Amino acid sequence: MINELLTLTLIQAGKELYGQDIPEKIIQVQKTRPEFEGDLTIVVFPLLRISKKGPEQTAGELGNYFVSQLENVTSFNVIKGFLNLTIADHFWLNFFDKNRKLDNFGKNEPREEDPVVIEYSSPNTNKPLHLGHIRNNLLGWSVSEILKANGENVKKVNLVNDRGIHICKSMLAWKKWGDGATPASASKKGDKLVGDFYVLFDQKYKEEVANLVASGMEKEQAEQEAPLLVEAKQMLKQWESGDEQVRKLWSEMNGWVYEGFDVTYKRLGVEFDKIYYESDTYLLGKALVEEGLEKRVLFKKEDGSVWCDLSSDGLDEKLLLRANGTSVYMTQDLGTAELRYNDYHPRELVYVVGNEQNYHFEVLRLILKKLGRSWAENIVHLSYGMVELPHGKMKSREGTVVDADDLMDEMYDTAKQTTEELGKYNDFSAEEADKLYHMLSLGALKYFMLKVDPKKTMMFNPEESIDFNGNTGPFIQYTHARIRSLVRKGEAQGNRWSDMDFKEIEMAPKEKSLIKLLYDYPATLEQAAQNFSPAMIANYVYDLAKEFNQFYQEITILKEEDSGKRAFRLALSEFTGNTIKSAMGLLGIEVPERM
RNA sequence: GGCCCUAUAGUUCAAUGGAUAGAAUGUCAGAUUCCGGUUCUGAUGAUCUGGGUUCGAAUCCCGGUAGGGUCACCA
Numbered sequence: 010m011i012n013e014l015l016t017l018t019l020i021q022a023g024k025e026l027y028g029q030d031i032p033e034k035i036i037q038v039q040k041t042r043p044e045f046e047g048d049l050t051i052v053v054f055p056l057l058r059i060s061k062k063g064p065e066q067t068a069g070e071l072g073n074y075f076v077s078q079l080e081n082v083t084s085f086n087v088i089k090g091f092l093n094l095t096i097a098d099h100f101w102l103n104f105f106d107k108n109r110k111l112d113n114f115g116k117n118e119p120r121e122e123d124p125v126v127i128e129y130s131s132p133n134t135n136k137p138l139h140l141g142h143i144r145n146n147l148l149g150w151s152v153s154e155i156l157k158a159n160g161e162n163v164k165k166v167n168l169v170n171d172r173g174i175h176i177c178k179s180m181l182a183w184k185k186w187g188d189g190a191t192p193a194s195a196s197k198k199g200d201k202l203v204g205d206f207y208v209l210f211d212q213k214y215k216e217e218v219a220n221l222v223a224s225g226m227e228k229e230q231a232e233q234e235a236p237l238l239v240e241a242k243q244m245l246k247q248w249e250s251g252d253e254q255v256r257k258l259w260s261e262m263n264g265w266v267y268e269g270f271d272v273t274y275k276r277l278g279v280e281f282d283k284i285y286y287e288s289d290t291y292l293l294g295k296a297l298v299e300e301g302l303e304k305r306v307l308f309k310k311e312d313g314s315v316w317c318d319l320s321s322d323g324l325d326e327k328l329l330l331r332a333n334g335t336s337v338y339m340t341q342d343l344g345t346a347e348l349r350y351n352d353y354h355p356r357e358l359v360y361v362v363g364n365e366q367n368y369h370f371e372v373l374r375l376i377l378k379k380l381g382r383s384w385a386e387n388i389v390h391l392s393y394g395m396v397e398l399p400h401g402k403m404k405s406r407e408g409t410v411v412d413a414d415d416l417m418d419e420m421y422d423t424a425k426q427t428t429e430e431l432g433k434y435n436d437f438s439a440e441e442a443d444k445l446y447h448m449l450s451l452g453a454l455k456y457f458m459l460k461v462d463p464k465k466t467m468m469f470n471p472e473e474s475i476d477f478n479g480n481t482g483p484f485i486q487y488t489h490a491r492i493r494s495l496v497r498k499g500e501a502q503g504n505r506w507s508d509m510d511f512k513e514i515e516m517a518p519k520e521k522s523l524i525k526l527l528y529d530y531p532a533t534l535e536q537a538a539q540n541f542s543p544a545m546i547a548n549y550v551y552d553l554a555k556e557f558n559q560f561y562q563e564i565t566i567l568k569e570e571d572s573g574k575r576a577f578r579l580a581l582s583e584f585t586g587n588t589i590k591s592a593m594g595l596l597g598i599e600v601p602e603r604m
Numbered sequence: 605g606g607c608c609c610u611a612u613a614g615u616u617c618a619a620u621g622g623a624u625a626g627a628a629u630g631u632c633a634g635a636u637u638c639c640g641g642u643u644c645u646g647a648u649g650a651u652c653u654g655g656g657u658u659c660g661a662a663u664c665c666c667g668g669u670a671g672g673g674u675c676a677c678c679a
Contacts, residue, residue: 042623052622055657064659073651090659091623103671104669133679170679314677321608324675331677338679367608393608396674404671431642461617464609466672468616479640480617487642495639536620548618552629562635562644569639582639 010532011081011096018127021073029059034319040525047093048525064090064582100514101524108527109584110507114571115591116533117160126163126353128393129361130279131168134266136173136204138273139467140411141357141363142394144458146599149361150279151543154595155584157536164353167281168345171263172288177244179203180258181237182210184257197264198272198414204547213237221554249335252290270344273413279599283352285345293344294336295567297380298329306379317376327372345382352382357387359541362462391541394466396458411471420450421482422477424483445601449483450475456482459596460547462547480551482598485589488554489600491561492586493556498567506576506583514577519560523581530588534595543596550592555565557585 016216023031032548036057041047043601051069060067066086072085072092075182081100086093107532108114108558129149132138138146153163168339183190183206192199214237221231247255269344274280298315301307307317315330349358360370377385403410425445437445461467477483499506516524531548537545566582590600 037622039622045623050623054622057659089623171678175679210630279622280674286615312677325606328677333677335677341679363673364609365673365677369631369679371608392609397672427642433640433642466610470616473616473629476629479642481628481642483642484628485639491640491643491671498639510643544618555627558643559645565639567639603640 011100012532013051014079014081015051015075015094017049018075018078021078022071023059025054026070026074027060029038031056031059035461039530041093043522045088045091045093046095048096049094051092051094053092057090061083063081068092068574079117098521101516101521101528102395102514103523104528105581105584106511109580112587113281114588115534116158117333119157119162120160121506121587122162122354123356124164125156125357125359126164126166126349126355127156127350128166128168129153130274130281131170131362133170133173133175133184133201133269134263135207137198137200137269138413140396140398140413140416142469143277143413143416143454144393145361146277146329147458147581148275148391148463148543149394149594151546152359152541153535154597155534155541155543155546158534160182163302164282164355165280166283166349168285168286168560170289172248172259172514174241174245175207175247176203176259176263177241178210178214179206180255180262181241181498182213182579183242184205186213192268198269199267200269203262203266210237210241213337223258233374252261269365275452275569276417281373282424282487285349287341287345289334290348291341293306293348294340294342295330297342297343298336298340298348301376302328304380305365306376317372317379319372319375322375324372324375327376329376330477338370339369339376342369343376346373346377346388349576350382353382355387357389357390358384359391360392361393364394366390367392372448389541391463396467398471399468399470413467416471417450417454419471420454420475424449424453427477428584433604440559445604446603448599449477449486449582449604452482453477454482454484455598456485456547459543460551461541462544480532482593485554485600486559486594486600487604489586489589489593490602490604492557492582492589495561495566496579496583496586499575499582502567504572504576504579505582509573509576509580511573511577511580514573519562519563520578520581523556524559526553527588528600530592546592550596553589553592554584557582557589 016033016036019036020031020033025028037052037055037200039050039052041050043279046455051071053064053071056071057061057064060070062070068087069091071095072087075082075094076085081096081097083096084095092394127149130142132142149165153165157163185208187206190201190202214235217237218228218231221235222228243590244255248259255424299315302309302315307315309315310333313327313334314332316326316328318326320326327339328337330336346358349355361520362370367390370388370392377388398409398411425547428446428449453475458467458469460480533545533549537543556601564578566575566578569578
C-alpha cells in the first residue's frame with residue numbers, strides 16, 4: 010500500500026531532516042482533492058512542531074525528500090500547508106495489471122480464528138415481517154458478508170421469539186373464530202394468517218374492554234380483567250406447564266409462520282447458519298438468575314420477584330424474574346447469550362437490533378459482567394436507526410405498516426413496467442424477464458436501505474425507493490449491464506486483452522482517475538468492516554459507477570484505432586465491471602448481464 | 605422529568621479535526637457521425653443557535669432550541 014510507504018518515509022524524513030521521531034498518529038495521508046494537482050496529500054500542519062519551521066518551508070523540504078527517496082513519487086507541489094505528491098503512472102498501471110484478473114480483488118483470505126457471531130432478524134411469530142425488519146435483515150446479512158470478505162469467520166444466527174403471550178393471543182383467536190382455517194384453506198401465507206388472528210384478538214379484546222367500561226368498570230381494571238386476556242394468560246400458563254393440546258396448536262401455528270417467513274427470507278436473499286428459538290433457551294436464563302442470587306449479584310424482593318441493582322452504574326433496578334417465577338425478556342437474553350457463547354466461543358457477539366433497545370443492551374452487558382462473564386465485553390450492539398415514512402412512523406393501529414411482501418410486490422411491478430416501457434430487450438424469455446425484474450426491484454430496495462449510515466434514522470419514501478435514476482441500485486446495475494455489453498462487443502470484434510501488458514500505456518486523466526478509484530476498493534472494504542457499515546460500500550460503488558460513466562462518455566473505446574489503447578480500455582472496463590459486481594454482491598445485490 | 609440519540613441545499617443522503625462542505629433529486633439550460641440516453645455537461649441552492657478548545661471545527665466540549673428513543677412483573 011502506497012499510504013504505508015509514504016508514512017514510513019515520512020518518519021524517516023523526520024529523523025534525517027529534523028532529528029526527531031514523528032508519532033504515527035499525527036501523520037495524515039489523504040487523497041488529493043481533484044481541483045489540485047497531485048494524487049496523494051500530506052497535511053503538514055501537525056508536523057510543524059517537529060520541523061520548527063513554517064508550513065510552506067516544511068512541506069517543501071519534505072517534498073524534496075520524498076522525490077529523492079521514492080521512485081514512485083515523481084513530483085510535488087505545496088499549497089498552504091498541504092504537500093501534494095504526484096505518484097508515477099507506472100505505479101497505477103502496475104496495480105492495474107496485478108489486480109485486474111483476480112476474482113477476489115479487495116478481499117482477504119479467511120483467517121483461522123474464533124468466529125464473529127452475528128444475530129439479526131429476530132422476529133416474533135405473531136405477525137408478518139415489515140419494513141423495519143427489512144432494514145434489520147439487509148443490514149445483518151450485508152455486514153456478515155462484508156466481514157467475511159475481510160477475512161473474518163462469521164456465523165449468522167437468528168433468534169426467533171416463538172413463545173409468550175403474543176402467540177397465545179393469535180392461538181386463542183384462531184380457536185374461537187378461526188373455523189379451522191389453515192394457510193391452504195385460506196390461500197394465505199402462514200405468517201399473514203396468524204397475524205390476522207393477532208389483529209382479530211386485539212379488536213375483540215378492545216370491544217370487551219369498552220363494554221366493561223360502559224357497564225361501569227374502571228378502565229384499568231377492565232384492561233386487566235377482560236375475559237379474553239384472562240384466557241390468553243391461562244393459555245400461556247398451560248403452555249409453560251406443557252399442556253399437550255396447547256403445545257400442539259402452538260407447534261402447528263408456528264409452523265405456518267415459519268413457512269411464511271421462509272418465503273420472505275428467500276425472496277430477500279438472507280439466510281442463517283443457525284436458528285435459536287426462545288422456547289428452547291428461556292429456561293437457561295433462570296439458571297443464571299439462580300447463580301446471581303448465590304453470588305449476591307441479584308436480590309429477591311418480598312413478593313418473590315428477582316432484581317438487579319444497577320444504581321451504582323447510574324441506572325435503575327432491573328427486573329429479572331416476575332413474582333410468579335416466570336422469566337422476562339432480559340432473563341431470556343441472558344440465557345441465550347450464554348448458550349451462544351458456549352456454542353461458538355466467539356471473538357465478538359454482534360446483535361443487529363434497533364436503537365430503541367440501546368438501554369436493554371447496556372443492561373445486558375452490565376449484568377453479565379456482574380455475573381463474572383468476562384466475554385460480556387465482546388458484546389456489540391449494532392444499533393440501527395428507525396425507518397420512518399413521509400407521514401411519520403409506522404403504526405399498526407393506523408394501518409401505516411409497510412408489509413415486506415407487499416413492498417417487494419410493488420417494486421417488482423414497477424421494475425417490470427419501467428423496463429417494458431423502454432422496450433429494449435423484448436427478446437427475453439418470460440423466465441429471463443422475471444429474473445431481471447426480481448433483480449432490479451430488489452436492487453432498488455436493498456440499495457436504498459443500505460446506502461444510509463446504519464446508525465441514522467432513515468426516511469423511506471416508497472416513490473423514491475423505486476426510482477431508477479440517480480443514486481440508486483438500478484443506476485449501478487445499468488452501468489454494469491452496459492459494461493458487460495461493451496466487453497462482449499469488444500470480444501466479438503476480435504480484441505484480446507487478458508494477457509496483454511499495459512505498463513507502458515499512456516493514461517488519459519479519466520482513465521487514471523478510474524484506476525485510482527479502483528485502487529481504493531480494498532481500503533474501503535476494510536473500513537466498511539471495521540465500522541459495520543454497508544453504507545460505505547454503497548457510496549463507494551456509486552462513485553465507481555459514476556466515474557465509469559464519465560470515462561465512458563468522454564473516451565472512445567471500440568472505435569479507438571490504436572489496438573493497444575483499445576485493449577487497455579476494454580480491460581479497464583472489465584475490471585470496473587467486476588469490481589461493481591463484487592461490491593454490489595456484498596450488499597446482496599445481483600447485477601445483470603443485460604437489462 | 606432522568607438518561608440516550610439526532611440536527612447539513614426545497615427534499616433524501618455524503619464529508620478518519622484539514623484546502624472553496626460533496627452527491628442525488630427538484631428547477632433552469634445544454635450534449636448523441638457514439639461503444640446501450642436508466643447516460644453525460646453546466647447553472648441554482650445548506651452546516652439549528654450562542655459560547656469555548658485548536659494553526660484549522662459540520663465534526664470535539666459546554667449552554668440553548670427543535671425532533672426522536674427509552675425509563676413495564678411487554679418483547
